[in-house]
Amino acid sequence: MTNFSYVIIGSGIAGMSAALRLAEKKMGKVCIITKGPLISGSTPLAQGGISAVTNLKKDSYESHILDTMKAGQYTNNEKNVKILVESGKQIIEDLQRWGSIFAKKQHLEGGHSFPRIWNAKDRTGNNIAHALANNIVKHKNIIVQEHSAAFHLDIKKNIIFYRNFSLQQTFALHFNCLIIATGGYSSLYAASTSPPGNTGDAIAMAMQAGIITKELSKIQFHPTVLKKERFPRLLLTEAIRGAGGKIITADEKEIVNPLLPRDIVSHAVWKNEMNGKNIFLDARNITNFHEKFPFITNILLSEFQINPETDIIPITFGAHYCMGGIATNENAQTNIENIYAIGECANSGVHGENRLASNSLLEGLVFAKQAVDHILKNMGKNKTRFPADEKNKILYPLFISSDKPKEKIFFECIQNTLSQYVSIERTKENLQQAKNIFSKMKPVSTREENALFMALAIVEDCE
Ligand SMILES: Cc1cc2nc3c(=O)[nH]c(=O)nc-3n(C[C@H](O)[C@H](O)[C@H](O)COP(=O)(O)OP(=O)(O)OC[C@H]3O[C@@H](n4cnc5c(N)ncnc54)[C@H](O)[C@@H]3O)c2cc1C
CATH class of the missing domain: 3.90.700.10 (Succinate dehydrogenase/fumarate reductase flavoprotein, catalytic domain)
Known part of the structure; x- marks a missing residue:
């Protein structure tokens, strides 16, 4: 088993920016475990841009806060919205320092009262993801495990288990600090704008380990x-x-x-x-x-x-987007010490009922920074100690592999059921119908088990 100071699951905008901030402080080794290649998740698909108040003469933080709260039907966590908006200027400067190139003019989007959307035309996410990845690969202190899905978390021993699909092997890592940055779960729906991997399996894994989630039924269409x-x-x-x-x-x-x-x-x-x-x-x-x-x-x-x-x-x-997720506070902390959640997999409360356009790339970056600042501030207070290093020992195969064509049918059944019965308007009868279907499904792999767990959790949160 290998020991890392910091393990980050997921390499979207939240995971990559957290890794860079940790590595820049040279405080220990960072390992990123990611299901896809380094550039993966919704981040490279993001088109419109990233909202940030930078023209303080004509625009204002108050205006961005009000737009965010209005879209969220005033159910947002106001304290966290303030952190989100007031960090915007610094975040754009950091992105430029990391090599992101933006169009000269910021544009307007639905729900915003000022053209404050920083963009690289309609490829903003792709541009940012490449800039972050270019920095990640240069850092000696960051190790990336691609094509590796985290599937089991032991919060008592601080161990994360993951399956490397290329090697067809299961590994385990000890961590002092874990950051979950695994994106949303909208690909549990049949008509989804997100990549196929965004099925919330890591959120299900976290829930099964005792990590608290919030508002999982809040899905933005x-x-x-x-x-x-x-x-x-x-x-x-x-x-x-x-x-x-x-x-x-x-x-x-x-x-x-x-x-x-x-x-x-x-x-x-x-x-x-x-x-x-x-x-x-x-x-x-x-x-x-x-x-x-x-x-x-x-x-x-x-x-x-x-x-x-x-x-x-x-x-x-x-x-399209999941407002629900792992419950976090202003420092992106979960209910478990030394475990943080950032980006779309987290519920920091900034979006309320409905996310304002272009606020999610910003959220991923801002709460990655909040998490890293908190980790560094509390360094030394951390009581966790690694056990003796047993280098790269491969664990027994926990992952039950499944027959791929059948797995496709299993996922399609979840996607069609959620799309039909748990869509924009949700009636009691439809929710019961979805539960009946899910109760008859029999998962044969950890991946299927986590997906079904997640789908049921969405329905239960609607009730
Ligand atoms: C088409 C599209 C357009 C969008 N446009 C915009 C926009 O213009 N502006 C805006 O603000 N937002 C936009 N969004 C939303 C925004 O892109 C996402 O909310 C944001 O990128 C999420 O970043 P993230 O880092 O949290 O997660 P993601 O970027 O989704 O990354 C998740 C990462 O976790 C990994 N992962 C998942 N499960 C596991 C696991 N079990 N083990 C290991 N790794 C795992 C994935 O491989 C991936 O690397 C858009 C979304 C989509 C789909």
């Missing part, structure tokens, strides 16, 4: 998702509506003010679909769409033969 079969679905960024895009029926009637927060716009799309209408995003009035949204234009043209400058785009709503 994005209103402008391309209505074409694809996993993940192509997201048509909020910034298109910010630039003048409208949401219309086939006979070109606008159904909702496109600049309202996501939950309201999604509800309007859902309601019209329930009434049998097809809904479209109309971006034809946006001049030079292809220059402003090159990535989206490219995919629409090459994969779907849709020209956004001349055609209306068929849309639906899709599971």
